[in-house]
Amino acid sequence: MKKNVLTLLVMLIIMTFGTSAIASTSTIKRAQKDTLSTMMYPPHMLGPGVMQPDMMRARQMMNHGRGMMMSRYNGPSYPKVMKPYMFIVNQIPELRMELSLSDKQYEELVDLRTEYLQKKDGLEGELSKMNQLLHNELLNNTANKAVKEQLSSITETKASVMMAAYSTVQKMRNVMKPEQQKKLDHMISKMLNERKANRNDPKFYQRPNYE
CATH class of the missing domain: 1.20.120.1490 (Four Helix Bundle (Hemerythrin (Met), subunit A))
Structure with a gap:
């Protein structure tokens, strides 16, 4: 009986430490991601009225397309x-x-x-x-x-x-x-x-x- 109780306690301890380790790893990864995001796009850039990254990429693509159209328009094509x-x-x-x-x-x-x-x-x-x-x-x-x-x-x-x-x-x-x-x-x-x-x-x- 004592052996069974001891075994159960050991398993509970292992499970507790394992869960804590996973949670800690998840927290660290989330913090790293948030830090990287902050480095790429500082808080003042992500405020109201400022384009989000996806919007910025879309705007760049539109400008590129407009430039291509104008280059075709300006020069003679046959x-x-x-x-x-x-x-x-x-x-x-x-x-x-x-x-x-x-x-x-x-x-x-x-x-x-x-x-x-x-x-x-x-x-x-x-x-x-x-x-x-x-x-x-x-x-x-x-x-x-x-x-x-x-x-x-x-x-x-x-x-x-x-x-x-x-x-x-x-x-x-x-x-x-x-x-x-x-x-x-x-x-x-x-x-x-x-x-x-x-x-x-x-x-x-x-x-x-x-x-």
Whole structure:
């Protein structure tokens, strides 16, 4: 009987110490968490009217998205389906070996590219002014008709840049022999198919100066 009582007392003591240890560990962890929270966000930052951490992160994401939208708005962008032509115009001299261009062909293609780049630079200079004018009109709550006209002008000018690239590629193609034309057509077809298969720009477009 005495042994049973003694055993029971020992078990009660062990359980008491175990519970105290768990409670102590939990208290320490909670205190550490509270301390870390206080270090990251001091009490005066967590008062009424101040954004909580989740709200701050949401605001940062919104600002980042707004910045992305404005960067797209400010600079000229073109439909991806037309980028193979803009790429080819700029890179054609660098593709001299791939297309087996003669010296005469090479010189003619360089001249065509120079002519295109001059036209493109002039048109994109106009685009920059048009975008700035549109920006001012939007800030001043200009009438719908004026804004619509400005948007139409921007669209037409972008179309002129793309058509300049397309027509220049056709001129370059006319300088080439049939075998060279086939190689060029295959390159363009490959880029167009890659664009269709992948909504993002294919890596081939990442070569410099495709626009």
